[in-house]
Amino acid sequence: MIRYEMLQEILPVIRDQLVVCNIGIPSQELHALEDRPGNFYMLGTMGLASSIGLGLALVQDKTVVVIDGDGSVLTNLGSLPTIANNPRGNYVLLIVDNGSYGSTGDQPTYAGKKTSLAEVARGCGCDHVVECAAEETRAALEAALAGDRMTVIVSKCESGNARMPVIAMDPVVIRDRFMAAVAE
Amino acid sequence: MSIHRKIVDDLIGAQVGFVTTVPCKQLAGVIAEVDAHPDILHVPSNKEDEGMGLCAGAWMGGTRAAIIMQNTAIGVTINALATLIQYYRMPLPMLISYRGELGEPVACQVEMAVHTKALLAQLNIPTYHFHREEDAGELRQILEYTYMCNKPVAVLMDAGFWKGY
Numbered sequence: 315m316i317r318y319e320m321l322q323e324i325l326p327v328i329r330d331q332l333v334v335c336n337i338g339i340p341s342q343e344l345h346a347l348e349d350r351p352g353n354f355y356m357l358g359t360m361g362l363a364s365s366i367g368l369g370l371a372l373v374q375d376k377t378v379v380v381i382d383g384d385g386s387v388l389t390n391l392g393s394l395p396t397i398a399n400n401p402r403g404n405y406v407l408l409i410v411d412n413g414s415y416g417s418t419g420d421q422p423t424y425a426g427k428k429t430s431l432a433e434v435a436r437g438c439g440c441d442h443v444v445e446c447a448a449e450e451t452r453a454a455l456e457a458a459l460a461g462d463r464m465t466v467i468v469s470k471c472e473s474g475n476a477r478m479p480v481i482a483m484d485p486v487v488i489r490d491r492f493m494a495a496v497a498e
Numbered sequence: 499m500s501i502h503r504k505i506v507d508d509l510i511g512a513q514v515g516f517v518t519t520v521p522c523k524q525l526a527g528v529i530a531e532v533d534a535h536p537d538i539l540h541v542p543s544n545k546e547d548e549g550m551g552l553c554a555g556a557w558m559g560g561t562r563a564a565i566i567m568q569n570t571a572i573g574v575t576i577n578a579l580a581t582l583i584q585y586y587r588m589p590l591p592m593l594i595s596y597r598g599e600l601g602e603p604v605a606c607q608v609e610m611a612v613h614t615k616a617l618l619a620q621l622n623i624p625t626y627h628f629h630r631e632e633d634a635g636e637l638r639q640i641l642e643y644t645y646m647c648n649k650p651v652a653v654l655m656d657a658g659f660w661k662g663y
């Protein structure tokens with residue numbers, strides 16, 4: 315199961331949540347599946363989705379689901395200790411771990427080799443880390459949303475992308491309608 | 499009142515409720531004040547671009563945010579400034595320890611000091627340079643200006659301002 319198919323499956327679960335989505339093809343896929351104000355699409359700055367989502371979760375009570383990637387987490391690995399040491403029950407980090415840099419030509423990442431992001435997250439101090447197959451992601455996400463513990467989910471997907479159009483929406487529009495959804 | 503306390507009082511006056519920091523020797527006092535203040539959520543970050551992500555999220559969540567860092571971080575954060583903070587039009591006060599100026603004992607710090615203002619100018623980031631303690635009299639206004647215009651704004655605070663360290 316590739317990322318796009320997994321996103322299709324979790325769509326009903328994340329539909330009512332604030333979602334911060336990783337740069338590149340993940341955001342393009344989510345945008346194509348269902349565009350809505352509660353989605354914050356990253357158009358630049360690879361790696362910062364988990365940080366943006368954490369800042370958001372720490373200052374307000376609505377649940378924040380971050381859809382990140384293995385390559386992006388590796389880019390901003392320093393985010394995991396910050397997440398672990400500032401836990402909040404309304405924060406769910408979903409790492410789509412397909413072992414490749416999907417948006418740049420599917421070059422292999424170290425997460426697809428010897429490095430276990432779930433073990434890294436645990437080593438950084440994240441208390442509740444769930445690694446699952448792509449097919450189990452929806453159930454893992456439902457469990458995370460039903461509980462009140464901060465959860466990191468590492469979803470093992472196959473490498474591959476659905477080719478969707480680039481997001482042409484103005485960033486200020488994305489941000490403004492997202493802020494309205496947060497404040498709603 | 500210590501200069502560290504004055505800076506934090508200005509943050510509070512401007513309703514800043516979220517601060518992320520990456521330490522510098524010159525910033526130890528202000529970081530301690532930030533950490534101790536009950537009305538500021540202080541979340542230390544491991545790298546300054548990570549910190550800018552945290553600030554972006556906190557601000558979108560309705561809380562005014564600021565970052566405290568060293569000027570060497572300008573070399574780390576140009577992409578985050580251009581493609582996150584500026585691209586999405588977000589306010590971000592950057593309180594910056596300006597190493598490598600007069601009084602600097604560590605030669606390597608000068609190497610980034612000579613690029614600091616040029617890089618900020620290249621990014622069209624409004625930049626203020628505090629050299630004497632009384633220069634901090636403008637801080638409150640600079641913070642309001644930042645949240646008025648939704649831009650990153652740099653406040654460079656050099657060794658003269660901190661009176662050595």
Ligand SMILES: [Mg+2]
Nearest residue numbers: 383384414416
């Ligand atoms: Mg990947």
